[in-house]
Amino acid sequence: MEETLNWGIIGGARIAQEEFLPALHKSEKGEIRAIASKTRSADEYQDIPFFYSSYEELLEDRSIDVVYIALPNALHAEWALKAMEKGKHVLLEKPAGVSVQEVTDMKKAAEKNQVVVMEAFMHQFHKQHDVVKKLLQTNKLGEWKYFKAQFSFQLTNQKNIRLNKQLGGGALYDIGCYGIHTMNQLLEWKPKKVTTRGRLHDEVDVLSTSIFEDEKGRFAEILASFDLPPVNQYEIICEKGSILLEHAYRPDASANGCGKITVKNQAGTIISAADIKDDAYVNEIEHIQASIRDNKALKYTMADSEDVNLLVECSYRSLKEQQTVNITF
Template sequence: MVKLKIGVLSTAKIGREQVIPAIQRSQNAEVVAIASRNIENAKKVAEELSIPNTYSSYLDLLNDQSIDAVYIPLPNAMHKEWVMKACEHKKHVLCEKPITLDAAELEEIKKVAEENNVYVMEAFMYQFHPQHQKVKELLNSGAIGNVTMMRASFSFYLDDRTNIRLNNELGGGSMYDVGCYSIHAIRNILNQEPITVYAKSVERDNLGVDTTMTGVLSFENGIVGLFDSSFDSTHRQEYEVIGSKGTIRVSAAFRPDTSKDGKGKVILCVDGKEPEEFSIDGDQYTLMVEDFADAITKNRALSYTIDMALNQMKIVEAVYRSSESNNVVIVD
């Protein structure tokens, strides 16, 4: 099997601990290089994770003609610059979420990607876990009747003020970091786009970023989506779909690998019946990598395209517009 050769821009924790190991577990991709502006960091990570090549600059890695694609786990505010440069160097791109800070930036990336005939995918890994397909199957079977509402939450308490998630200049904020999952899950599970958004933000101690974001998505068919994200609350990562005859709850929606047994849990509660729990295994990071690599090596469309990412970014942007104006925002 031909393996996609991937270079990594930066030694960020998410790359070291999750995505690089997932690439190494995959059947159709391999990490062949890592770059850091601190070459000693690159060498240390390369030794720990058995990566053969290191570079002291991101551009040097992009100039390596043997590399097919790059994975970018840089701070949010740096995504656009380096995704664009990677595209210009004819590299396919897997970039951490949010891929950009607004829709206009992503439109620019889309144009450059098309001009250079490369794939760009936002790394929303959670959606590749099979537990979400189980939810969709239950909904399609009418298990809970007509859907009326969905809620999604992702939060954890963050007290470290030096953390980049609290740095406005680097694209910090709870919505960009974890709230995007709540928004994505509602859109993904309902398979619809909201027509209006209303959101409220909280900024702890004048940190310059939203440390809590809550809001409502309204859909044309009357379904309501309730979302929240926070650095001020205890750890929660769940969603629930509410219908006329019951509910479906996913208790480890975004990081099922952190649950006690490492599996996803889908809990079906139908009126008048005992709850039914489905325990579902899946390696979401590796499944994401394999889909990305398969699309490139077989020249097929990505399962999560740049247009899908653009729709997501338009909603995130609307959330921020609504929270800043304290008004309902119509989604463009």
């Protein structure tokens, strides 16, 4: 496939306008064709060729090859499935669904309609995580023993959709999933049980802490919060030292636009530190376009999404039932 891929956007979320569109404009192999929004007007998108006030109209546009879905969590699966039924490839904001079954349905739909679908955990396409993974693979720090991730910010707008239960709101869905994704994908870890506790506001979790463990006695701690100061980082504690990655999930929002990796030895002495700059959003777009155009394998498949969403689902079940939940992959 040689031609440029035409993109359509479903949803007027901030991430679409402020992050996805600027990244797409940097791509030489993709361009924006249309956007559909029920909450915004055509006047806000004068640089986009076509504006649709209904999602269905955009999906009927035969010129669109790929759809980026930036809707509330509870609507992800519905519109991804409809897009695939129209033969569109799909880049879908995380979390892909609000249940494992939704993710499985999307995986099957992609196979049936012979299209590419990927959950948009953009952070994994920033090269800082490759640096961390390669360091772990050298085994210089020994086996990892404890992983902890924190993603938090202070959400002051009480009408924000992140606090709407019917739309799939919740800190764990919105930002806790990042740490769970890292735990599962970067560490390639499948824990055996999880215990989650948290604080609710109108039945929506505004803070949660999940403790995962396996049969080897390794643990992972995932903190997600809408009412703590802004932090997004993870730390991997190993037998002979540790790796701290600051600005792990939003390096673009840091003071210098970089992530920061700090490596310490067993005595706690810093043995290396580096700022790493990259454009995860552009890399993500180029990655899925390469899969569509050149049939290159995805780094992150819907089978991987099933695993991550299973871990999120089990965490929510533990929070609801107030007890430890066993995990079966």
